[in-house]
Amino acid sequence: MPMFRQDIWMLLVRYGEIALKSSISRLRMEKRLMHNIEDALKTHGVEAKIWASNARIWICCFDDENKAIDIATVVSRVMGVVSVSPVIQARFNNIDELLSISRDFFAPRIKDRVFAVRVHRVGKHSFTSKDIEKMLGKILLESGGRGVDLENPEVIAFIEIRNNKMYLFDRIIYGPRGIPIGVEGKVLGIALHGLNSLAAIWMIMKRGCEVDILIPNIDDSYTSMLFSLTKKFSDIWIHGYRPKIYIVDLKSILPKINEIDSYR
16 A cells, blocks of 8 residues: 655745756856755754755755744745745655555545645656546545635645655745845845835845845934844845844934035
């Protein structure tokens, strides 16, 4: 009887734009992305094995689905990541084993719910992705599914097949896309207008730049609030390096600036 373990979870990490680069640039960016992911994990006290294969990054292993979901959320905030899915890996020898394993995994998840099946396949097989979608869809309907809706399902049963391995999941956590921080130059971002300034810095980081942040101090209480906001932003979104945050006191020269401005 085909077996698989539901107590060993992995993360499947997808990237997009990196795959369009030349082979040398792609390798450099892929390595940097893995470095940044590893930094994000270590920041949260997580140790895991990370490797790349066929335009995917894999992170292993976790003994609980909820823990895998929490860590996937952390990874989804790394620049360059398109999406992350907590997955279960299984091996199969034939199509019957593939369908049996898939039924055991997905049946409790689609019970009394409207669902769809999506299959992505790499390698040579005696079946197509559509074959699996149709056959598994019928099996899951007979296993308690309320119905099939390919346009607006409540649950999607995803299967990624790579040769004789399969990865099962029903969740995709989307990331910021772009390219990894650290593959381009260093810049200085000015945080003066709160969330608007941080949004601009976020967009610059998304294009691979390491950004240090300058906060002009024109009011002590406002600057304190802005520093706290910038620190929280940094902890969530900046991985792979530690940004410098500068506070420049402008209170002493602000009257002169206003005086100059009054002549305009």
